[in-house]
Amino acid sequence: MDVRPGSAIVQVLTDPASTVGAHVVRTRTPGIVEGEPRGTIRFKYLARDGAALQVGDVLVTSGQGGLFPRGIPIGRVRAIDDRGAALFNYAALDPAVDFGRVDEVLVVTGRSPQDLTAYFLTGG
Known part of the structure; x- marks a missing residue:
């Protein structure tokens, strides 16, 4: 990753080397x-009671x-891969953004203790 005046090189979530902590x-x-590898994203979560995801x-x-x-x-659940008694289950996600059309990025510096859920999900 690199940020310069007028340009930025970023790592998108669809990169196989990319991981981020998330919750539903x-x-x-x-x-x-x-x-x-195929340019999609998935959610890996512990299979346990009460953790039922929905499309x-x-x-x-x-x-x-x-x-x-x-x-x-990050995205919305598109499909759920229930692996029964396996330790982890997976869900395929539709990304919240079209990474092929990103024109601008926001660089966050320092640590923000603020929860941004309400801002993004209600439009600010």
Whole structure:
């Protein structure tokens, strides 16, 4: 990643090397959003009672790890891959943005203790 006046090189969520802590807004189910080689993203979460996801659920950054502020929209659940008794389940996501059409980026410096969920999901 690199930021200069008038340009930026960024790593998008669809990059297979990209991971970000996330949670489901409706249930607070935590997990990790991972980029995949085919240019899509998926949500990896612990399979446990009460963690049932639904198609259409919204995921946001969790704020864990200190890299991204909490509450930035990541995407919506498109499909759920229930692996039964497996430790982890996966959900395919539709990204909140079209990464092929990004013209501007916001550079966040320092740490923001603020939860940004309400700002992004209600339009500010």
